[in-house]
Amino acid sequence: EKQVFQLRAHMYQARSLFAADSSGLSDPFARVFFNSQSQCTEVLNETLCPTWDQLLVFNNVELYGEANEMRDDPPIIVIEIYDQDTVGKADFMGRTFAKPVVKMSDEHYCPPRFPPQLEYYQIYRGNSTAGDLLAAFELLQIGPGGQSDLPPIDGPTDLDRGPILPVPLGIRPVLSKYRVEVTTLEHHILIQPSSRTIRKTPTSVLWSSGLKCPHPTLDNQHTFTSQDLPENELLHPPLNIRVVDCRAFGRYTLVGSHAVSSLRKFIYRPPDKKAQHWNMTG
Numbered sequence: 001e002k003q004v005f006q007l008r009a010h011m012y013q014a015r016s017l018f019a020a021d022s023s024g025l026s027d028p029f030a031r032v033f034f035n036s037q038s039q040c041t042e043v044l045n046e047t048l049c050p051t052w053d054q055l056l057v058f059n060n061v062e063l064y065g066e067a068n069e070m071r072d073d074p075p076i077i078v079i080e081i082y083d084q085d086t087v088g089k090a091d092f093m094g095r096t097f098a099k100p101v102v103k104m105s106d107e108h109y110c111p112p113r114f115p116p117q118l119e120y121y122q123i124y125r126g127n128s129t130a131g132d133l134l135a136a137f138e139l140l141q142i143g144p145g146g147q148s149d150l151p152p153i154d155g156p157t158d159l160d161r162g163p164i165l166p167v168p169l170g171i172r173p174v175l176s177k178y179r180v181e182v183t184t185l186e187h188h189i190l191i192q193p194s195s196r197t198i199r200k201t202p203t204s205v206l207w208s209s210g211l212k213c214p215h216p217t218l219d220n221q222h223t224f225t226s227q228d229l230p231e232n233e234l235l236h237p238p239l240n241i242r243v244v245d246c247r248a249f250g251r252y253t254l255v256g257s258h259a260v261s262s263l264r265k266f267i268y269r270p271p272d273k274k275a276q277h278w279n280m281t282g
Contacts, residue, residue, distance in 0.1 A: 001064065001065065001066065001067070002062055002063075002064055003062070003063050003064070003065065003067060003070055003141060004060060004061065004062055004063075004141070004142045005061045005062075005063060005139050005140060005141050005142060006057065006058065006059055006060075006061065006139075006140045006142060006147065006150060007034050007057070007058035007061050007077075007100060007137070007138070007139050007140075008055060008056070008057055008058075008137070008138050008139075008140065008153075009032045009034075009039070009055070009056040009057075009058070009077070009135065009137050010055055010116070010118065010135055010136040010137065010138075010167045010168070010171050010172075011030055011032070011041050011052045011053075011054045011055070011056060011133075011135050011167075012051065012052065012053055012054075012118055012134045012135055012136075012167050012171075012172065012173070013049070013050065013051045013052065013053070013133075013134040013235075013237065014028065014030070014049065014050050014052075014081065014123070014131055014132065014133050014134065015048070015049045015131060015132050015134070015237045015238055016048060016049070016131040016132060016238055016259060016261070017048045017049070017050070017081060017093060017094070017123070017130065017131040018081075018083075018093045018094060018125055018130045018131065019048060019257070020083035020091050020093055021046075021083065022253070022254065023046065023244075023254055024242050024254040024257045025046040025047060025048060025242075026046075026047070026048060026083040026093065027043055027044065027045045027046065027047075027083055027084040027085075028043070028044060028047065028048075028050045028081055028082065028083055028084075028093065029041050029042060029043040029044070029050075029052075029081075029082055029084055029090075030052065030079055030080070030081050030082075030133070031079070031080045031081075031082065032056055032058075032077060032078075032079050033077070033078040033079075033080070034058055034061065034075070034077050034078075035058075035061050035062070035063065035075065037058050037061065039056045039058065041054045041056070042054065042164060043084045048131075048240055048259075049237040049238065049240065051237075053166050053167050053172065054164055054165065054166065054167065055153065055165040055166065055167055055168065056165075057153075057165070059147070060142075061139075063075065067104055067141075070102060070104075070141075071102045071104055074099055074100055074102050074139055075099075076097050076098070076099060077097065077098045077099065077100060077137055078095065078097055079095065079096050079097070079098065079121070079133060079135070080092065080094070080095045081093040081094045081095070081123060081130075081131070081133070092125075093123075093125065093130060093131075094123035094124055094125040094130035094131060095123065095124060095125075096121040096122060096123045096124065096133055097121070098121055098135070098137050099137070100116075100137035100138055100139040101113055101114070101116045101136075101137065101138045101139070102138075102139045102141075103138065103139070103140045103141060104141045105141040105142065105143030105144075105149065106143070109140075109151040114138065114151070115136075115138070115168070115170045115171050116136040116137065116138045116171065117136060117171070118134050118135065118136045118171065118172075118173065118235070119134070119135070119136065120132045120133065120134055121133045121134075121135065134235065136171055153165065153168050154168045154169045154170060155168065155169055173230035173231070173232055173235050174230065174231045174232075175228040175229060175230060175231070176228070176229065176230075176231050177226060177227070177228060178226070178227045178228075178229045179224055179225075179226055179227075180224060180225050180226070180227050180239075181222065181223070181224040182222070182223050182224070182239075183221070183222045184221045184222075233263075233264050233267065236262070236263050236264070238259045238260055238261045238262070238263075239259070239260040239263060240257065240258075240259050240260075241257060241258045241259070241260070242254060242255075242256070242257045243255040243256050243257070
């Protein structure tokens with residue numbers, strides 16, 4: 001029995017990806033395969049933690065089987081991550097698999113199953129782990145009324161991105177403004193003639209000052225930036241730190257890198273003034 005569906009792949013973010021370029025970074029994009037169709041996210045340059053924030057819609061997906069079997073055991077989605085090169089074909093970085101949440105045409109689009117929640121999928125490169133994908137997938141059956149009966153895609157809209165659809169409200173994480181501060185107390189770098197540290201935050205780069213000595217030490221250097229990060233701390237991307245050797249004409253080569261996988265223990269929460277007042281007067 002033929003069933004017709006629409007697949008919605010909510011590709012929000014990836015973290016801790018494989019560094020495919022000599023700079024210690026990558027230009028990643030994701031390709032989603034389902035049934036006989038495939039689509040790609042946009043390419044994001046020089047990052048190991050891309051935030052695609054992109055909805056991929058697969059229309060008129062034809063599957064064959066009993067409706068109840070389709071709901072309980074849908075086909076597997078294959079997601080592959082690639083590094084886009086300026087010359088030649090893209091380099092494979094890793095692969096993961098997912099099963100969509102299925103909604104049949106006679107079901108209501110409502111909690112607790114819908115809208116689906118973002119979750120992490122482990123990316124593998126051969127037998128080794130190669131990062132995580134934060135995404136959600138839903139497979140919606142198209143009933144007699146056609147696609148007009150499908151639940152609407154609930155904003156936000158971004159005219160600057162053209163035809164690219166962002167992840168809808170209700171699925172995308174709620175963001176709050178954070179001030180990310182990095183203080184380097186002491187850091188010995190055994191390179192010559194000059195060095196510079198790059199602290200790669202989710203959406204920006206913080207540079208320390210250039211150091212022109214054989215064994216430079218970064219002493220009490222303080223940098224900061226403002227970031228929109230998810231309120232759910234489990235969804236925070238890691239902080240990637242790279243050390244590079246600066247060369248002539250603005251070129252630099254990678255010396256080393258390090259990733260702070262979780263910022264949870266570094267989060268500062270201002271004290272509750274109302275609670276303090278109550279304790280003092282109680």
